[in-house]
């Protein structure tokens with residue numbers, strides 16, 4: 284009956300033992316069905332023990348694989364966090380859901396993610412994400428009664444929440460479940476994504492910090508499962524472990540992921556384990572499968588009609604009820620990356636895997652035999668023109684079958700945002716132009732420059748750490764000077780890159796950030812204005828721009844811009860502090876106090892800035908009294 288075993292057996296035995304003669308059966312029947320989807324960001328299949336890796340620490344995942352089904356050749360749909368997650372939650376390829384990159388696209392309300400269907404069927408639903416890239420503003424929260432993730436922070440790194448904290452929050456939610464509840468939980472760990480900063484305990488145990496990050500996630504997953512066991516929620520639980528994409532780690536000249544469609548970033552772990560697939564325990568599936576198949580698979584296993592997700596790709600991973608493994612179809616699997624275009628203004632890539640072949644079309648074409656050449660080092664396109672022709676036809680057919688759905692929303696073009704931006708004086712069209720314009724650069728020729736850009740950005744992160752005092756208010760002049768030197772180095776790299784990469788949006792944003800860090804607000808301003816035209820709802824860019832405006836005497840614009848940042852992200856503390864500071868400087872203590880109180884209301888218990896905010900508010904209240912002012916809401 285049990286799907287898999289963990290350490291807390293005595294507790295379970297005592298639970299089952301108190302059921303009387305018919306107890307265990309009744310109890311079994313009254314248990315709700317649980318599905319836990321675990322996505323570990325940026326995790327290559329070949330860094331997991333169950334996939335043959337010897338240098339890591341993935342005991343929990345390996346045990347799930349032993350007791351479940353392991354897909355040896357699982358592929359993501361795009362090597363980018365938001366598009367890939369949108370596919371695995373909606374069952375729709377990026378060519379159809381239209382979320383082609385992080386930050387600028389959003390899933391429409393009309394999309395049907397799996398959580399929405401399960402909630403309709405009475406499941407409790409909770410999502411716990413580790414990165415701001417999956418913030419609810421991008422639309423993946425649909426169908427989740429709880430959607431919990433980190434708030435936006437102001438620095439060059441993306442706001443992330445470590446695995447331990449993600450699991451803490453998930454456990455709080457699990458503790459609200461009753462034994463009879465059906466439930467669907469999505470857990471997203473962001474740790475293996477750069478920067479690699481594992482807890483010291485893990486850093487010391489592994490040769491590579493990437494392995495340490497994965498091991499940390501694995502142990503936190505183990506802690507979560509142990510908690511479910513303790514709560515008596517394991518019997519009817521099914522766990523799916525996968526990743527949104529891998530990491531190139533220089534296999535194909537890319538430091539990270541997103542630019543290319545090679546296996547280093549497309550091949551991900553996929554393990555399905557637990558009660559719904561018990562009959563197939565221990566199976567390894569060797570044919571290629573796509574993560575786009577997860578919703579169709581889950582609906583089939585749960586006995587829910589596929590037409591409840593009408594747009595979904597109907598290629599379940601498993602045939603029948605989970606006991607038989609061979610698929611009825613070996614349809615080609617679609618791949619894409621538009622990150623080269625949206626982040627760098629380079630030519631994008633489309634591709635597919637069909638049987639043993641991978642076909643990639645960028646400015647040129649590439650063909651690989653994944654069986655004899657899994658490293659994709661030998662491009663066969665020139666010697667197998669007939670295969671290329673056939674696969675090009677298959678790609679066209681895939682694109683025709685899975686093209687833009689009516690509900691696609693380009694976030695950058697949302698009417699409310701557009702109006703707000705026009706009010707601010709921005710008329711730039713984000714994401715305009717033709718991605719397949721032949722004059723766009725070939726990413727292969729530009730990826731070395733991207734590495735230099737990454738080097739500059741990591742210098743900026745180090746400089747940021749230097750500028751952050753260990754205790755509030757204590758700045759170490761030597762550290763500040765060192766931080767300034769790092770920023771000057773970064774600036775030199777970036778300015779050097781503008782010769783060949785002047786149109787690169789990330790380069791322009793980085794130049795704005797580095798000048799901002801050096802206190803050159805007038806110099807930073809045009810870069811932030813351009814960056815905002817690319818990503819009109821970027822809260823951090825809006826805020827930086829607001830600071831540049833106020834520092835260059837454009838106060839009205841500054842206030843409008845920061846208010847926009849605050850309204851887009853009501854949990855963005857710096858916007859409140861800026862507005863409070865501005866009003867205080869102008870003697871409007873009542874307005875300043877209103878913003879400080881609003882911030883206090885947004886802060887969660889235990890927030891590290893809580894005491895400082897309370898202290899500032901008390902100060903403002905004294906000033907209000909002295910000047911006979913009352914708290915005043917904004918105009």
Ligand SMILES: [Zn+2]
Nearest residue numbers: 324325364527
């Ligand atoms: Zn990712």
